[in-house]
Amino acid sequence: MSKLFPSHDKGEVVAAVSDLNLTIEEGKLVTLLGPSGCGKTTILRMLAGFETPTSGSIRLDDTDVTRRPVNSRGIGMVFQSYALFPHMSVRENVAYGLSVAGVAKADAGRRVDEVMELMQIGHYAKRAPNQLSGGQQQRVALARAVVTEPRVLLFDEPLSNLDAQLREQMRVDLRAIQQRLGITSLYVTHDQSEALAIADEIVVLKDGVIQQRGSAREVYRSPASSFVARFLGKANIVPGTVVASTAAGIVVDVDGQRARMTSDDLPQVAAGESVSCVLRPENVAFRTDPEGALTVEQVVFQGSYIEYHLRIAGAACTIIDHEYAHRGTLNIGDRLSIDLTNTPLWIVPADA
Ligand SMILES: Nc1ncnc2c1ncn2[C@@H]1O[C@H](COP(=O)(O)OP(=O)(O)O)[C@@H](O)[C@H]1O
Ligand SMILES: [Mg+2]
Structure with missing residues (x-):
């Protein structure tokens, strides 16, 4: 698929994403790695339904979801900014998606408890988001995204706001949870060490075009170009x-x-x-x-x-x-x- 944006300066168009062809195997975590401005967020926004591709389509299993609204795609998203609801408690934040989906109270309550335990945020249940550290907030955001059992999880640089040590711990935790739940995930980052550490597969992107895809070892050992070699390590x-x-x-x-x-x-x-x-x-x-x-x-x-x-x-x-x-x-x-x-x-x- 492709995405063109009108350019403000010259009346021309900017190709944010060009002829992207990407299949993600069920249950895998694929990282999309590339420098700032290479089209990563645009790709996630199209998958989630916040943007419409200029051309091409998006399939989930065998279903074309290109024209489906955001909330009926079965896709969860975790952002760099956490984007928690500030006026709701931690528990209300996590429960939000289930109440919107009309899940019965007792059933919803049980699922919220399970996910809060998995994410180790049970003891903050009554706090407001602004009473939590960045790492704790990101755990709540992840809990909120997985509680509705989405088919696909999209991550947009979720750890960028955390300090280096916490970032390394969180990526290990996040990977463990993704593997345990077996949720197919696309994880965007500009941080090569994060990409190498967590991915089943890495897709290297430059100027909206895929440069190479492969396992972390393949892309590191056998880079397809000097750009890929320099970007990974x-x-x-x-x-x-x-x-x-x-x-x-x-x-x-x-x-x-x-x-x-x-x-x-x-x-x-x-x-x-x-x-x-x-x-x-x-x-x-x-x-x-x-x-x-x-x-x-x-x-x-x-x-x-x-x-x-x-x-x-x-x-x-x-x-x-x-x-x-x-x-x-x-x-x-x-x-x-x-x-x-x-x-x-x-x-x-x-x-x-
Ligand atoms: N809504 C928009 N209108 C115009 N140009 C946009 C818009 N969103 C993104 N772009 C442009 O598309 C390109 C890719 O942006 P983005 O997907 O945000 O990159 P990344 O997430 O990799 O940093 C950039 O050149 C950016 O300026
Ligand atoms: Mg971005």
């Missing part, structure tokens, strides 16, 4: 020259060293060809070497590891050391050498 993109290309692998010369790409699906490249290579910082082996060809340009302390910024084959790169407590640290200006013999290398198409 830290990626060094360095120039290399193909030395040999066979079905067993491609050997590439990077800065005078030999590195190898292996895959069931190797790109078609010939010896002598220039290529762009992805080297993940954690995979580059290095040692202090006064005669080394590389020079530390910047040192960034990260607690559990240290980052060294330097240049490999002229490209700005980062390598990281988790063992610095034993090995000691390097300083700006220190020389080192790298060893790419066992570094997994991945070739991506040159940037257009």
Whole structure:
């Protein structure tokens, strides 16, 4: 499906979403990952029924729901802003969807109790939303969304307003609850570590167009482009020259060293060809070497590891050391050498 918006400046249109074709398997959690403005919220709003696609359709099982109103789609939504009703208690917030749906009081009461227990918010039942922390409010919002047993749950950056530590805890809890209830979910985030941590599958989006989809491991290890490589974790993109290309692998010369790409699906490249290579910082082996060809340009302390910024084959790169407590640290200006013999290398198409 596609969504065009009129543009205010030039009387033209903005393609917020272009020819999106996405199927989500029942019970799975798919994350939609991309930078701000790439169309994530627009996609969720179309699925929920707050926007109508300019073209295309939305199906739930075999039913076309494209023209159905918001409240009869069986879709629940959780927002970054929680969007709780401020004048209602926690319990009333959670019960709201059931009373709108006309579920009998006794039955509704039992379901609200169950969900509040699952979400561990039972002891706040009588409080107003503004008497809760951000994390507690988000639990209430999730309880309110799941109590009506929607077929699909949509999450729009639900943890962005929480501090880092709570965010990491909440994503583990949220994933556990989604798996326990088996609710098919589409989870939007611009946070790559969140996407990697919770997803059955990741869909990477740029300018309203899907760049790649796959498991977290696939997308991280085998990025389809330098954009995907850079968006998922830290990626060094360095120039290399193909030395040999066979079905067993491609050997590439990077800065005078030999590195190898292996895959069931190797790109078609010939010896002598220039290529762009992805080297993940954690995979580059290095040692202090006064005669080394590389020079530390910047040192960034990260607690559990240290980052060294330097240049490999002229490209700005980062390598990281988790063992610095034993090995000691390097300083700006220190020389080192790298060893790419066992570094997994991945070739991506040159940037257009
Ligand atoms: N109601 C609207 N009217 C005009 N342009 C819009 C509207 N909603 C979103 N857009 C534009 O569509 C693009 C995608 O926006 P959005 O879906 O909010 O991105 P994201 O959620 O990934 O940050 C942006 O260029 C945005 O400015
Ligand atoms: Mg958004």
